[in-house]
Amino acid sequence: MSEALDLLLVFPNNRARAYGELGVDIAAVIPPVQSGLTAAYLRERGCTVQILDADALEWAPERVGQEVAALRPRLVMVSTDHVNSGDVTKMAAAGETARAIHAAAPGVPVLMDGVVPSAYPKWMLQDEGADYVCQGEPYDPILKLVEKLKAAGPGARVAKREIPGIWARYGDMIVESFRAPMFHNVDTLPMTAWDLMPPANYRAYHWHCFDRLDRRSPYAAIFTNLGCPYGCTFCSVNVVAGGPNFRTHSPDYVMKELEVLKKVYGVTNVRILDNVFTIREDLVEELCDKIIASGMEFNFWAYSRVESVRNPDLLKKMRKAGIRWICYGIEAAHERVRAAVDKPSNPEVIMRALEWTREAGIWILGNFIFGLPEDDRESMQMTLDFAKDFNFEWINFYCAMAYPGTKLYDEVKAAGGMLPKEWSGYGQLSPNAQPLATKYLASKEILAFRDAAFIEYNSNPRYLDMLEKTFGRDARDYVLRILKHKLVRNP
Ligand code: SF4
Known part of the structure; x- marks a missing residue:
């Protein structure tokens, strides 16, 4: 039996909405570097990871949902952006993607990460279909969450403030956390997983x-x-x-x-x-x-x-x-x-x-x-x-x-x-x-x-x-x- 996938990192597709017909061959196609860094960090620590860049592939949310249903990862991380305002316009695609995953692959939890999720974790949990939100930089918070899901299975629940940065929703109940501290020594981070993107x-x-x-x-x-x-x-x-x-x-x-x-x-x-x-x-x-x-x-x-x-x-x-x-x-x-x-x-x-x-x-x-x-x-x-x-x-x-x-x-x-x-x-x-x-x-x-x-x-x-x-x-x-x-x- 093949090894279960621990983490699937999804970069949602917003090209048509953001660029209209300019998106076809004029607008740039930007590598999701934060996803590549997070993937490399978890892989270095023994997790199995894949990146699904729906933006580069121009995949609609429903197509992403089908892929998640086929892969059944322990956790999907829908990441918008960490560096600039492009994140806000990706939010519509992020919410649609989370909902499409829930429809096609019930039981696979979706985490949101990026500028807006960091600013408003509760909003993402209540209105945008996230089961988890990472507030702050994702390296250690995501690793700890994946380790917990691996050890205790999909029914595992994080407690209030248990994992710095990880907010959660179980039904209507919101489990709060706080902003994870920034990663200190950035030279110890592995380089972006370019082989995955x-x-x-x-x-x-x-x-x-x-x-x-x-x-x-x-x-x-x-x-x-x-x-x-x-x-x-x-x-x-x-x-x-x-x-x-x-x-x-x-x-x-x-x-x-x-x-x-x-x-x-x-x-x-x-x-x-x-x-x-x-x-x-x-x-x-x-x-x-x-x-x-x-x-x-x-x-x-x-x-x-x-x-x-x-x-x-x-x-x-x-x-x-x-x-x-x-x-x-x-x-x-x-x-x-x-x-x-x-x-x-x-x-x-x-x-x-x-x-x-x-x-x-x-x-x-x-x-x-x-x-x-x-x-x-x-x-x-x-x-x-x-x-x-x-x-x-x-x-x-x-x-x-x-x-x-x-x-x-x-x-x-x-x-x-x-x-x-x-x-x-x-x-x-x-x-x-x-x-x-x-x-x-x-x-x-x-x-x-x-x-x-x-x-x-x-x-x-x-x-x-x-x-x-x-x-x-x-x-x-x-x-x-x-x-x-x-x-x-x-x-
Ligand atoms: S806060 Fe933003 S706009 Fe101001 S200098 Fe820094 S990157 Fe530039």
């Missing part, structure tokens, strides 16, 4: 490959550090931890993973998942030296924050090591708007970081948000003009959303502000997207401004000429192709 299944963002649009796969993502020491009120990256936090991997740990990705899987395109890659300049420099000495060629992109960019020579070294793109969250051009969300970056510091980065030959992705609480029409126009003037190689234009789990969400709720009633309302590209209204602007006005700004930026002849000059004709044509897709928005 091969990089060939994933596809890089189109802009990340503007100079190699025919080679977006294979694709991988790594951490060199985790968490963020800042506390911007709109941002959800610290929700799982419960507040600002920061841990680092050693350059040797990162190099081991890069060697496997390159030599075993032939990966060149890599996303560095860190929220702020450049915080520890000493570690960044050492890692770059090691990558350069290894002779391995990569096409990395990484997030940074302008305040953490203090050394133009380090940027030049980063470029030499293959960091071709940096994404800066500039958010808004007006200082008043930035300051109101606890991101008061100084304009000179912003310009200094942007210019040094461009001088180092690193392409820049500018992230901007329209409709932050202090935004009015004039300040949103300032943001658009700023982006157009600098002529970033790519921009993301978002609408401000009060994502569940953030400080901004609590503020809006306390003030009685309007929040989406459905998870899909938080989706930036959803037909029913419902951005936050401001004192000066209605939600629909902000959405209309953002959609028009995206078209204006990407059809600007100065931008398209720069794209062609920098990356070639294919990049220009690709952007024009994206513009042909008309976003569907509810009236």
Whole structure:
């Protein structure tokens, strides 16, 4: 008889809802790295594990349910995301997946994990079909739960606060826990189980490959550090931890993973998942030296924050090591708007970081948000003009959303502000997207401004000429192709 599967990790499929027809071949296919890390951690400790990436396979919840019925694992972990707001739009798919599993495979317990589950465990248990929720990082909590299910069978019950981080529901009864402590020494974690989620299944963002649009796969993502020491009120990256936090991997740990990705899987395109890659300049420099000495060629992109960019020579070294793109969250051009969300970056510091980065030959992705609480029409126009003037190689234009789990969400709720009633309302590209209204602007006005700004930026002849000059004709044509897709928005 074959060995029972201890844990099946499911990454729910939300592509159609999140991207519409852009999901077919334009949007990226992102590896669920947190699932890969959790799988590796449990496997190292003797558990049998599998990953079912329903998002990459484009499997509907019912198809996932059938697979679970065939596999009958001791526990299914439906994981949304740990690093950003994409988690919120995955919540609809997570709930549907949990319910489909219950329908097809009664008795197989479903655990939810991710940003929103960490913020609201009770909500997930009561309304989203979860039998268990992990609050905090999943490594030890999931291991302990699987060990308990293994030892005592499916009837095993966890008691109140018995396993740090594990909340449970038995019928209508909720068994509470508390946030599990963050894993301390992250260099002792095994690397992502890439054998269970091969990089060939994933596809890089189109802009990340503007100079190699025919080679977006294979694709991988790594951490060199985790968490963020800042506390911007709109941002959800610290929700799982419960507040600002920061841990680092050693350059040797990162190099081991890069060697496997390159030599075993032939990966060149890599996303560095860190929220702020450049915080520890000493570690960044050492890692770059090691990558350069290894002779391995990569096409990395990484997030940074302008305040953490203090050394133009380090940027030049980063470029030499293959960091071709940096994404800066500039958010808004007006200082008043930035300051109101606890991101008061100084304009000179912003310009200094942007210019040094461009001088180092690193392409820049500018992230901007329209409709932050202090935004009015004039300040949103300032943001658009700023982006157009600098002529970033790519921009993301978002609408401000009060994502569940953030400080901004609590503020809006306390003030009685309007929040989406459905998870899909938080989706930036959803037909029913419902951005936050401001004192000066209605939600629909902000959405209309953002959609028009995206078209204006990407059809600007100065931008398209720069794209062609920098990356070639294919990049220009690709952007024009994206513009042909008309976003569907509810009236
Ligand atoms: S610096 Fe960036 S990642 Fe960190 S809290 Fe602010 S927006 Fe989030």
